Amino acid sequence: MSTETLEFQAEARQLLQLMVHSIYSNKDIFLRELISNASDALDKLRLESLVDKDLDVDASDLHIAIEADREARTLTVRDNGIGMSREDVVRLIGTIAKSGTAEVLAKLREAKENAELIGQFGVGFYSTFMVADRVTLVTRKAGESEGTRWESAGEGTYTIEAAEDAPQGTSVTLHLKPEDSEDHLYDYTTEWKIREIVKRYSDFISWPIRMTTEKTGEDETVEYETQTLNSMKALWARPRKEVEQSEYNDFYRHVSHDWSDPLETIHMKAEGTFEYEALLFIPSHAPFDLFLREGKRGPQLYVKRVFIMEDAEALLPDYLRFVKGVVDAHDLSLNISREILQQDRQIQAVRRRLVKKILSTVRDLQQNENEKYQTFWREFGRAVKEGLINDTDNQGAILEILSAASTHSEEGVTTLADYVSRMKDGQQHIYYMTGESRSMIENSPHMEAFRAKGFEVLILTDPVDEVWVERVTEFDGKPLQSIAKGQVDLESEEEKEAAKPEQEQRKKDFAELLSWMTGALSENVKEVRLSSRLTTSAACIVGDENDVTPTLEKMYRAMGQDVPHVKRILELNPTHPLVTGLRTAVESGSKDEQKDTAELIYGMALLAEGGELADPSRFTRLLADRLAATL
Numbered sequence: 001m002s003t004e005t006l007e008f009q010a011e012a013r014q015l016l017q018l019m020v021h022s023i024y025s026n027k028d029i030f031l032r033e034l035i036s037n038a039s040d041a042l043d044k045l046r047l048e049s050l051v052d053k054d055l056d057v058d059a060s061d062l063h064i065a066i067e068a069d070r071e072a073r074t075l076t077v078r079d080n081g082i083g084m085s086r087e088d089v090v091r092l093i094g095t096i097a098k099s100g101t102a103e104v105l106a107k108l109r110e111a112k113e114n115a116e117l118i119g120q121f122g123v124g125f126y127s128t129f130m131v132a133d134r135v136t137l138v139t140r141k142a143g144e145s146e147g148t149r150w151e152s153a154g155e156g157t158y159t160i161e162a163a164e165d166a167p168q169g170t171s172v173t174l175h176l177k178p179e180d181s182e183d184h185l186y187d188y189t190t191e192w193k194i195r196e197i198v199k200r201y202s203d204f205i206s207w208p209i210r211m212t213t214e215k216t217g218e219d220e221t222v223e224y225e226t227q228t229l230n231s232m233k234a235l236w237a238r239p240r241k242e243v244e245q246s247e248y249n250d251f252y253r254h255v256s257h258d259w260s261d262p263l264e265t266i267h268m269k270a271e272g273t274f275e276y277e278a279l280l281f282i283p284s285h286a287p288f289d290l291f292l293r294e295g296k297r298g299p300q301l302y303v304k305r306v307f308i309m310e311d312a313e314a315l316l317p318d319y320l321r322f323v324k325g326v327v328d329a330h331d332l333s334l335n336i337s338r339e340i341l342q343q344d345r346q347i348q349a350v351r352r353r354l355v356k357k358i359l360s361t362v363r364d365l366q367q368n369e370n371e372k373y374q375t376f377w378r379e380f381g382r383a384v385k386e387g388l389i390n391d392t393d394n395q396g397a398i399l400e401i402l403s404a405a406s407t408h409s410e411e412g413v414t415t416l417a418d419y420v421s422r423m424k425d426g427q428q429h430i431y432y433m434t435g436e437s438r439s440m441i442e443n444s445p446h447m448e449a450f451r452a453k454g455f456e457v458l459i460l461t462d463p464v465d466e467v468w469v470e471r472v473t474e475f476d477g478k479p480l481q482s483i484a485k486g487q488v489d490l491e492s493e494e495e496k497e498a499a500k501p502e503q504e505q506r507k508k509d510f511a512e513l514l515s516w517m518t519g520a521l522s523e524n525v526k527e528v529r530l531s532s533r534l535t536t537s538a539a540c541i542v543g544d545e546n547d548v549t550p551t552l553e554k555m556y557r558a559m560g561q562d563v564p565h566v567k568r569i570l571e572l573n574p575t576h577p578l579v580t581g582l583r584t585a586v587e588s589g590s591k592d593e594q595k596d597t598a599e600l601i602y603g604m605a606l607l608a609e610g611g612e613l614a615d616p617s618r619f620t621r622l623l624a625d626r627l628a629a630t631l
Contacts, residue, residue: 003161006090013156015126027184030127031194032201034077034172035209036306037124038064041081041170042207043304045142048082057142057168066198066211066229068189075188078171079207083141086148089160093125093137093150125172129154131188132174138163139170195229204234204305234305236279236328240267252281255300256324260284263372266325266361270353274346278354280325282361286379290322297321302328314344315351319387320358322380327354352393359397366401366415377403377413381462388468399475405438405459407451414458416475422456426492429481430474432458434465434549440610445537446483452535453490457483466552484609486545488533506530506574513583514572516591520598521570524614531571538576539605542569550611570602596622 008016042062049059058080067076084092128135133153140147140163147166152158179187186193191213198209209230214223235243235251245265252262262281269277280299289295298321301312305328315327327350365373377384387398403413408422419430431450435441441459450457460469472480491499510530517528525541534540543549547566548556556563572579578601585594603619606612613619 003159005157005159007157008152012126016129016154016156027127027130028186028197029201030131030174031077031188031197032306033124033127035064035198035202035205038077038079038081038170039202039205039207039304039306041079041083044082045080045169048142052143055143063208063210064205066194066209068191068194068211070189073176073189074173075176075194076171076173078169080167080169081142083144083169084139084148085141085144086160086162088141089137089139089148089150093158128172128174131176131185133177134175136173136175137170138166138173140166140168142168198229201307203230204232204237204302204307205230206232206234206237206305208232234302234328236267236277236326237305243267248279248281251279252324255326256281256283258283258287258324262324263375264361264365266357268353268357270350274349275330276327276350278325278327278350278357280323280327280354280358282358282376283322283324283379284375286322286383290380290383295321299324300326302326303332304328304330308332314347316354316358317351317387317391319383319385319391320355322383323358355391355394356397359394359401362401363397373401374413377401382464385462385464385468389464389471395472399472404432405461407442407447407457407459419456419458420476420478423478424455427455428479430458430478431455431481431483432460432469433483434460434469434551436551436610437461444484445534445540445605445608446542448535448537449488449490449533450483455490463551463555466549466555470548470552482543482549483533484549485543485547490532510572510574510583513579513586516586517570517572517598520591520595521602524567524602525570526567528570528572530574534571534573534576536576537573537605537608538578539570539572539601541602541605541609541611542571544569570605572601596626600626 007013042064045057046059046062049055049057062080065076065078067078068074069076135152135154137150138147139150147163148160149163149166150158150160174188176188177185179185188194191211194211202209208228210226210228212224212226214225235247248265248267249261252258252265256262261284263284264282266278266280266282268280278299287295296311297316297318298311298313299315300310301308301315312327316323329346329350332344332346362373362376365376381403384398385402388395388402391398399416401415403415405412406414406419408414408419416430423430433441433444433446435444438459438461441447441457441461447457460466469480469482474480507530514528514530518525521528526544531540533542543566547568548563550566550568553563553566574580582594582597582601585597600619600622603613603622
């Protein structure tokens, strides 16, 4: 058959122009695309040879070959796979048969400066025109006698003709453009560059990728040596029982660039409607950028062992950003973009299963290997608690693995389940307090009644604790209760009944003082009331049940959010000499003289909880005057 010159289908022509005149920096991707196409062709031939017993093909040495000619400046990628008929060539290369091409073109135009996008849309074969002035394809379909030769300079037309002597399979020869380092166009005939690209993108392709290189012999004769460039060792595709832990450790160091062994290895395989394999690792220590928002996160994504992207953020939530590893999906498109990845239903299903598996693995560590779990929580607990805020589906699972310091132990931490198991008879709430440090919380006036009555209190000192305790209402049916909010009820019904007459009398005795102080401190507090949580301190400041804490208020303001100032409640200890003395003075008619005393009591309560005085110099002046008057 004579040579025909045909035009590309319109959208293919537009895509070619984008490729040729593109300003993308990551041109290396073209080789990944060609190797991926070759791998698919080999997969198809193997399957076809099993299905069609009459198919006359040699499948004994299926492989991919790369041949570089530095003098001619050509690079050829060859396979002995299924091959293509003339009709296949016109259909697959002369047109873009896949749907959504117009959208692909639009996104490519919008994202010209985003180097990540190359190789993630359906560019495939067309990406060769980024690095080649002319591309020649020779192919013969398995079982057919005549081959096809296709050639184009990427200018809108291509030629096609019969190739009598074409071997089975497909070879793509690139007539390379001159090297241009400023345009990130490298010399793709050099051995090191080919090795680098294959190692990065195609190391785990299941077929051997071979390259023949020249070697000078002892008598200076030219010899040729063929080497396999890829390892073909996809650990995640092997049964777990066949993999040594040392192999896992080596692979972890490869994907994480970490110097130590992983804390735990998670190897899983999903079969059914959507197949994938995952090999994930929990590190043994937190990376330096764990809390840097610009830090990279997410496992590597492969599709049928072809590397797609380094940090597939859509596969894991942000609070598990420390998890390293790979996910190899069988049915995703090679050209999937980050935007599509985030919306893909299959990816969302994978994400849900990965999260559940990671959390259940940590749960197993907690139950079986306490030392490993303690390391995990020490290194990553602060990040994991972020999930309590933004992953409501897994909130229960996260609460099960959560640990916190508590008044039960001076050094260790406790799980919520262990806290519940130690709750006193009749105790309805899980008590906690947030603050900047353990010592500040332990010495807080809020702790006095809890310490006196022997109630355990969780000590929460991470900044994220201020936020998640507002979102989590209960654990195991037990409501969480801040000891710095609302009324405290630590007495049994018998104790309440016995103390009722005394409490009623106190309300009457202190009514005038409480009313006066509420008015005197109205700029700072919404109410002054008697306290049931104080045993030794004169006063403390508490919030209403649903009030935002001062620390959280400060955090919101630091993030630029306009949060109204929340007035809180001043509680007085009716047995403290300072309070009883002030009551006597107020009742004797010296209210104006005692306004400074009321202000000092409020200031001391504010300082005791680690708060900041609005006017520190005024407070110190008032305190100095009062001290001087006593001398």
